[in-house]
Amino acid sequence: MSIRGLKKKQPKTFKVRIITVDAEMEFSCEMKWKGKDLFDLVCRALGLRETWFFGLQYTIKGMCTWLKMDKKVLDQEIPKEDPISFHFLAKFYPEKVEEELLQEITQHLFFLQVKKQILDEEIYCSPEATVLLASYAVQAKYGDYDPNFHEPGFLAHDELLPKRVLRQYQLTAEMWEEKITAWYAEHRGIARDEAEMNYLKIAQDLEMYGVNYFPIAQNKNHTDLLLGVDAKGIHIYSINNRFSPNKSFEWSSIRNISCSEKELTIKPLDKKAEVFKFFSSQLKVNKLIFQLCIGNHDLFMRRRKVDSIEIQQMKAQAREEKARKKMENQRLAREKQLREEAERAKEELERRLFQLEDEARQANEALLRSQEAAELLAEKAQIAEEEAKLLAQNAAEAEQERQRLEITALKSKEEKRLMEQKMREAELIAVKLVKESDRRAKEAEHLKQDLHEAREAERKAKQKLLDITRLNYPHMAKYPQYSPGDSRDPNFDKGSTKLDLKDIDLKRLSFEIERERLDYLEKSRKFEDRLKELKSEIHALKLEEKQAGLYS
Secondary structure (H helix, E strand, C coil), X not given: CCHHHHCCCCCCEEEEEXXXXXXXXXXXXXXXXXXXXXXXXXXXHHCCCCHHHEEEEEEECCEEEECXXXXXXXXXXXXXXXXXEEEEEECCCCCCHHHHCCCHHXXXXXXXXXXXXXXXXXXXXCHHHHHHHHHHHXXXXXXXXXXXXXXXXXXXXXXXXXXXXXXXXXXXXXXXXXXXXXXXXXHCCCCHHHXXXXXXXXXXCCCCCCCEEEEEECCCCCCCEEEEECCCEEEEEECCCCCCCCEEEEHHHEEEEEEECCEEEEEECCCCCCCXXXXXXXXXXXXXXXXXXXXXXXXXXXXXXXXXXXXHHHHHHHHHHHHHHHHHHHHHHHHHHHHHHHHHHHHHXXXXXXXXXXXXXXXXXXXXXXXXXXXXHHHHHXXXXXXXXXXXXXXXXXXXXXXXXXXXXXXXXXXXXXXXXXXXXXXXXXXXXXXXXXXXXXXXXXHHHHHHHHHHHHHHHHHHHHHHHHHHCHHHHCCCCCCHHHCCCHHHHHHHHHHHHXXXXXXXXXXXXXXXXXXXXXXXXXXHHHHHHHHHHHHHHHHHHHHHHHHC
């Protein structure tokens, strides 16, 4: 036996691509795998235990079909492609999401699918409800609203509202964002899974939530109705109204559903009630409707039975998980609150620190300005001190000058007084001299008159002497040249002596008068010079006094 024969043959495989609402996965499948084998592999990869809600959907010839669990994958009518693409989607919907959806991954997958259906307008939603749902979607994606982090425009790249709503109202993207953010800010403290559950709780009350619509006809010729299958039953709608059914069959009131080629029959539990029959355009559509009816009916009956051990364990785990998450959320909320308080305290401290730094900076600047001002003031004070010293020096000099001027003034006054006194004395002297001059003039006049009288007397005496001589000495008349001085007559000599003495007195008197006159003239000249000097000194003193007054 060869070594190659000993080797175990490797099974043949084919590749599949599983597309969820938010991710893609690829698997290698064995050729013999059934639909359930592939489905279980996907559920294990996702960590999903609530598998009864989901299925693998594919599109063939424009029709959406679900992969059958009990048949081989390759034996079913699937697209011939490599890898083969399947969409992992919710096939059946719960009646009450809060009670039936136990796992967080189940809630998340439902949330993503229902959100996509609302945005794609497969589920109608009013504009007000879409804004509220969008706010929960934002809370699930971004967490709590933080105005410092979630600035205007942070939702610009998120698809949150159906295009129909955007077209219906003439609002800008900023206005829609403002409306959504107003609701979003009120969801503070809500965790992601809680926000998604609130989204589903609102969505499950919408009329088109969880309903699969199929066109049908009450006869073979016309397709004028819609048949809807959901978790509560089967509903018949008019072709233009998918909100309000014309007729409804709850699962509890249906006894049997049968399918034969293009005909599908619904038998009510009440045997007297009319059996409802309808026709579809294709056999595959009838089979799809029949599969959905069986699956929804089974879930309906399952909800009303006692939970299996697996479901009970899952619910217990879900409750424990919720309690744990609640405690964790509370702890996180407390930590977040403490962290926010610490951040606020930190921000406050930083703000206070910044304020103190700013105040310190301002104080330093003020200190520098004060120092500069102090230096300037010191310089000014020094300059002022120097100026004060200079002014004091000037004042001292001025005081000295003033004292000097006062002394000068006093001296001037004294000199003036002395001058005035001298002037008065000079005037008195002048008066005296004038009087003396007048007196002397009068005396001179008297002396002149006396001299004239003496001369006249002398002349008369001489004439008389001549007459006497002629009479006594006639012979001497012949000698007119005879001098009386030569006379020998004692009487003559005596008379001659008298005449000579008298003549000498006259000469002496004339000489004295002339000498006094010259003295008087000399004194007058000196006195006039002295008066001129006094006048010039008085004039100089007056000029100095005026200059001293101007300087003061």
